Amino acid sequence: MSIGSSIEVTPIPQQPNSRRNLGAVATNLDVNNLSAEDWDVIRNALYEHSVLVLKDQAHATPKAQYELTQRFDPQSENYGHGKTLDAKRSILHPDLKTIPHQPQVQVIxxxxxxxxxxxxxxxxxxPHHKTFHKTAIPEEEDLDFTRFYRWHIDAALYDLQPPRVTSLMAVKVPKGRTQTLRYDDGTGDEMAVPLGTTAFASGYTMYDILSEEDKEFVRTTKVEYAAHPYIWMSGAKSLSTGLGLVSDGLEIPKSDLPPIDESKVLVLPMCWKNPVTGQLALQVHPSAVEKLHLKDGTVIDDLxxxxxxxxxLQRPGIAPELVYAHDWEEGDMVLFNNQGVIHSVVGAFAPDEVRIFRQCNLASSAAPEGP
Structure with a gap:
């Protein structure tokens, strides 16, 4: 709590074997009526904890959600994926609906x-992993077991810069069972997760646990993302961990993509700097990567x-003891540092389990800052 603000910020308690360093809860606030002091508390808490759960915000309006999200980047005003959602071939197309009176806010x-x-x-x-993964959990185990669907950063990654912050508002949440999440990658890794959780992994931790040699590599390497990445990847299938794609040559050829403007192709640092703490996050959208630019000028283009x-580089950072799986309650508004964490949808719902969330993120007014 700071002078002039009544907001209480509490780090999320750790499980006994946890090594995770992200997540905090903020209470005693009203998103519809934030003072300048409240804003300072929220901003600092978000950049310190990466994921900030604002409790009891069921009354928060889409307008207030947009305005809070925009405060992290006042020059930005357009939804993070721009108009690319309209592309019927985009893998994001089925998942989002736009609120007519607040078009920067989507319903999922x-x-x-x-x-x-x-x-x-x-x-x-x-989304269910069986539509996107190369292999799937058998039908008879589907209610009890699940996977990470797709680890990602919220970003168009072509023409538009990655949003700084995403806000997710839980309007209606089916309560219920937990599931066992399996990595199914031969490690035996698994974790218990609440039904329909959102999973977060810290890019800062992902960087910190690397060897000194790998740290040097990621600090000096740039990532080139595919043009129109969500159409480009629409034929490909994911690894069982949701952390990137299987290389089966199923990407859509460039000749079959919408026209490509080379000046809109994004080449971003592999590490992004925290604007408050100065820490470096290993921050890569693993499914959209196409090339790596090394410090000596070499370009690795073998996909x-x-x-x-x-x-x-990324897999150690999504170990079970490093992942925060949020247990949603109605009225939770979760802010996350989209330039410091990767996240994934998890779980499967029956068709009659109704879940309503509002999502807002805005294409950044500037590229993420590198080392």
Missing amino acids: GNGFVEEFEGLKNIQLKH KKVREIVYK
Whole structure:
């Protein structure tokens, strides 16, 4: 708590074997009525803890959600994926619906909703790993076991810069069972997760646990992302950990993509700097990577090799004891540092389990700052 603000910030308690260093809860606040002092507390807490859960915000309006998200980057005003969601071939197209009176805020979830924020008769679909992974958990185990769907950064990664912060608002949450999340990668790694959790992993921890040699590599390497990445990857399938794609040559060829403007292709640092603490995060969207630019000018463009390098660097950082799996309650508004964590949808809902969330992120007004 700071002078002039009543907000209480409490780090999320650790499990006994946990090594995770992210997540805090903020209480005693009202997103619709934030003072300048409240804003300072929220901003500092977010950049210190990476994921900040604002409790009891069921009354928060889409406008207040947008305004809070925008305060992290006042020059930004457009939704993080711009108009690219309209592309029917984009793998993101089925997952989002736009709120008419606040177009920077999207509705995501599961099930049929008659009316919500001016949208009528919408069918929401919670993504299931079997639609995206190369292998799937057998049907008879599907209620009890699950996987990370796709580890990612919220970002268009073509033409638009990655949003600084994403806000997720839980409007309606089906309560219920927990599931066992399996990595299914031969390690035996698994963890218990709440149904429909959102999982977060810290890019700062991911960087900190690297060897000195790998730290030097990631500090000096740049990542080139594929043009129109969500259409480009639409034919490919994911690894069982959700951390990147299998290299089976199923990406859409460049000749079949929408026109490519080379000036809009993003080449970003592999490490992004925290604006408050100065820490470095290993921050890569593993499914959208196409090439690596090394400090000596070499470009690695063998896609299979690029993915293997990125996977080796990122996989230790999603170990079960480093992942924060949020147990959603209605009225939770979760802010996360989209330039310091990667996250994944998890779990599977039955068609009649209705879940309604509001999501907001804004394309950044500047590229992420490197080392």
